[in-house]
Amino acid sequence: MSAGANPDVLVRVEGLVKHFPVKTGALFGGSGEVVHAVDGVDLEIRRGETLGLVGETGCGKSTLARCIIRLLEPTSGRVVFDGQDIAGASARELRTFRSRAQLVFQDPYGSLNPRRRVGSIIGDPFEIHGVAKGGDRVERVKALMRVVGLNPEHYNRFPAEFSGGQRQRIGIARAIALQPCLVVCDEPVSALDVSIRAQILNLLGDLQAEFGLTYLFISHDLSVVEHVSDRVAVMYLGKIVEVAPAADLYAHPRHPYTAALLSAVPVADPDVADRHQRTILTGDPPSPLDPPRACRFHPRCPKAQPVCAEREPALEPRLGDGPEHTAACHFPVADGELLPTAPALAGEPWPSRP
Amino acid sequence: MSFPTPDGVVEAVRGVSFGVERGRTLAIVGESGSGKSVSTHAIVGLIRGARVSGRALFEGRDLLAMPADDLRRVRGAGIGMIFQSPQSSLHPYYRVGWQLEEAIRAHERVEKKAARARAIELLRLVGIPRAERRVDDYPHQFSGGMLQRTMIAIAVALNPRLLIADEPTTALDVTVQAQIIDLMRRLQAEFGTAILMITHDLGVVAGMADEIAVMYAGQVMETAPRRPLYRHSHHPYTEGLLRSLPRADAPRARLTPIRGQPPSLIGPPPGCPFQARCDYVMDLCVERPPLAPVQGDPGHRSACWLPPDRWAQ
Numbered sequence: 001m002s003a004g005a006n007p008d009v010l011v012r013v014e015g016l017v018k019h020f021p022v023k024t025g026a027l028f029g030g031s032g033e034v035v036h037a038v039d040g041v042d043l044e045i046r047r048g049e050t051l052g053l054v055g056e057t058g059c060g061k062s063t064l065a066r067c068i069i070r071l072l073e074p075t076s077g078r079v080v081f082d083g084q085d086i087a088g089a090s091a092r093e094l095r096t097f098r099s100r101a102q103l104v105f106q107d108p109y110g111s112l113n114p115r116r117r118v119g120s121i122i123g124d125p126f127e128i129h130g131v132a133k134g135g136d137r138v139e140r141v142k143a144l145m146r147v148v149g150l151n152p153e154h155y156n157r158f159p160a161e162f163s164g165g166q167r168q169r170i171g172i173a174r175a176i177a178l179q180p181c182l183v184v185c186d187e188p189v190s191a192l193d194v195s196i197r198a199q200i201l202n203l204l205g206d207l208q209a210e211f212g213l214t215y216l217f218i219s220h221d222l223s224v225v226e227h228v229s230d231r232v233a234v235m236y237l238g239k240i241v242e243v244a245p246a247a248d249l250y251a252h253p254r255h256p257y258t259a260a261l262l263s264a265v266p267v268a269d270p271d272v273a274d275r276h277q278r279t280i281l282t283g284d285p286p287s288p289l290d291p292p293r294a295c296r297f298h299p300r301c302p303k304a305q306p307v308c309a310e311r312e313p314a315l316e317p318r319l320g321d322g323p324e325h326t327a328a329c330h331f332p333v334a335d336g337e338l339l340p341t342a343p344a345l346a347g348e349p350w351p352s353r354p
Numbered sequence: 355m356s357f358p359t360p361d362g363v364v365e366a367v368r369g370v371s372f373g374v375e376r377g378r379t380l381a382i383v384g385e386s387g388s389g390k391s392v393s394t395h396a397i398v399g400l401i402r403g404a405r406v407s408g409r410a411l412f413e414g415r416d417l418l419a420m421p422a423d424d425l426r427r428v429r430g431a432g433i434g435m436i437f438q439s440p441q442s443s444l445h446p447y448y449r450v451g452w453q454l455e456e457a458i459r460a461h462e463r464v465e466k467k468a469a470r471a472r473a474i475e476l477l478r479l480v481g482i483p484r485a486e487r488r489v490d491d492y493p494h495q496f497s498g499g500m501l502q503r504t505m506i507a508i509a510v511a512l513n514p515r516l517l518i519a520d521e522p523t524t525a526l527d528v529t530v531q532a533q534i535i536d537l538m539r540r541l542q543a544e545f546g547t548a549i550l551m552i553t554h555d556l557g558v559v560a561g562m563a564d565e566i567a568v569m570y571a572g573q574v575m576e577t578a579p580r581r582p583l584y585r586h587s588h589h590p591y592t593e594g595l596l597r598s599l600p601r602a603d604a605p606r607a608r609l610t611p612i613r614g615q616p617p618s619l620i621g622p623p624p625g626c627p628f629q630a631r632c633d634y635v636m637d638l639c640v641e642r643p644p645l646a647p648v649q650g651d652p653g654h655r656s657a658c659w660l661p662p663d664r665w666a667q
Contacts, residue, residue, distance in 0.1 A: 056527035056528075056529065056530075057498070057527055163615050164386075165615070166615075193385035193386055193554065194385065194554065194555075194556070194595055194598050194599065195385065195594060195595060195598050195611055195612035196611070196615075197598065197611075198598035198599075198609035198610065198611030198612075199611040199613075201600075201609055202608055202609055202611060205606075205608065220527060220528070222528065223557075223599070223600045223602070224600055226600065226602065226605055227600030227601075227605055227606065227609070228606070246605060247605065250602070260529060261528060261529060263532075264528040264529045264531065264532035265528055265557075266528075266531070266532075266555065266557030266558045266560065266561065267557060267560060267561075267602075268556040268557040268560050268584065268596065268599050269560055269584060270560050270561065270580045270581050270584050270585075271581075272560075273560040273561025273562075274561060276561065278532055278536075280529075280532050280533055280536055281529045281533070282481075282533075284497040284499055284500065284530070
């Protein structure tokens with residue numbers, strides 16, 4: 001990976017680490033414990049693509065995204081955006097960067113100020129970056145509202161007068177106002193009903209085609225990620241465990257965690273659901289306060305061997321995959337291989353009842 | 355069911371009927387505001403301030419007409435419940451085990467020691483590791499998945515004949531969701547518990563429900579055994595829900611959403627509640643269609659004026 005100036009790459013993340021000190025007991029000098037939220041991530045986001053980022057609650061995917069757009073200061077590592085290191089950027093450079101990288105939030109109820117009119121919320125980016133003023137700004141906001149499928153006549157309404165799906169359109173309008181290169185979508189449809197979710201996913205697709213946007217699309221919903229992504233990265237406990245083109249990842253998962261995650265996805269088809277062999281993982285992810293040594297998945301992995309607790313596997317192509325498909329596992333899953341079902345869940349008898 | 359509010363009367367549930375037999379699973383599927391939760395909460399007396407009419411028969415007795423004390427005995431012992439958010443369903447001040455024992459001792463005369471032993475046994479049953487130690491933990495020491503397992507342990511503690519599960523996996527990650535579904539199915543196979551599962555997710559119930567009822571704007575739009583429902587749904591709303599889902603065999607294709615927004619439940623217009631969003635809308639739709647049999651499967655009924663054999667043509 002020496003393509004430092006590859007024009008294809010919009011964002012390059014190198015050795016990114018983000019630790020949070022634990023605050024409990026701060027009165028007595030703190031506990032000294034540290035949450036290893038992101039723990040050494042290398043990743044690239046290519047111009048014009050949608051990179052899906054999946055993983056379960058607490059795996060660090062949102063923290064990683066917030067470091068990439070510098071809403072959080074990384075503990076160490078580099079984030080190179082369009083050739084410029086964001087970590088070392090001056091306040092002025094950061095301001096320019098902010099207009100080029102935007103975020104769409106998960107919660108359309110919590111991310112809009114309820115006391116402000118929708119028109120002025122969407123117009124904020126123009127105001128902050130001094131782009132358009134007065135009547136010009138109003139016109140541009142109305143044009144944006146049209147682009148995202150809102151009625152421009154609703155310019156003076158308050159967020160409470162809009163439904164969840166419409167509020168998400170407001171959030172999207174605000175994010176694309178300054179025509180950014182990168183839009184980080186953090187669970188943008190998780191709070192929406194199925195029928196509305198499809199409307200927003202279509203809108204995001206249309207905007208990408210029209211404005212050449214690059215998306216970092218974060219979700220815990222694997223079927224949505226499969227639908228929108230060109231490439232997908234899977235995260236577990238602060239590390240990327242697998243990256244591949246979407247079709248490849250879903251058809252040939254190499255990391256046992258990816259395979260288990262995919263097998264747990266419910267399918268809305270009774271026949272498929274009945275035939276489905278599920279790999280049910282036991283337990284919960286370990287605490288990021290004290291992540292397991294070497295491969296972090298080894299305590300829950302059905303294929304784990306002693307070496308998995310000793311040597312950390314590199315993120316590299318496995319089983320003859322091309323350079324595009326990398327996995328961090330010593331014992332990658334072969335095509336068609338069924339993972340053993342965890343024994344702990346299979347057998348325990350039910351206790352007798354009086 | 356209706357709720358008086360300052361803005362007007364919300365007609366949350368309008369003429370809904372369903373039933374579930376011993377050892378079977380009925381899934382009620384619907385989006386926000388469809389009335390799926392309130393209707394099931396109402397039958398066990400957990401809704402306040404609502405005007406409720408109709409009957410809710412549990413083993414032949416009407417729960418809605420029952421004295422409060424009788425209903426309390428049925429809840430817990432006869433009907434177990436699991437809710438969407440396990441974090442807010444357990445009391446943060448009390449140890450997990452104490453809360454389990456409390457549920458048992460509220461219904462059965464058992465010694466404290468015996469109740470504690472049962473609590474440990476139940477936690478082990480639902481897959482809490484080192485249950486004999488975790489029984490003294492507080493809820494905040496449990497993960498979301500463990501809390502939901504604990505809720506299931508409480509719900510099944512008295513071996514209920516009916517389990518009402520309101521979005522039991524919505525707040526959980528997929529791998530944990532699979533564990534919880536697996537647990538519920540094992541429980542049902544072992545004890546013949548009837549399950550009433552409420553969900554917005556057509557995926558979760560595809561492998562688990564025997565029957566599915568689709569609700570929209572306070573009404574049942576379609577009800578069928580799961581195969582006919584997914585294979586040849588009759589109602590355009592069900593069809594729209596299924597088509598809005600991303601399909602694994604057509605990635606990156608445009609999805610087919612349902613246009614528009616759900617209607618207001620304050621003074622809803624007469625007729626079919628879906629007509630404003632429906633692709634097949636006709637003059638007849640200003641009259642409310644009855645839930646009528648659909649050709650094909652005897653258990654398949656749909657509240658739509660489209661011909662009962664619409665797929666045969």
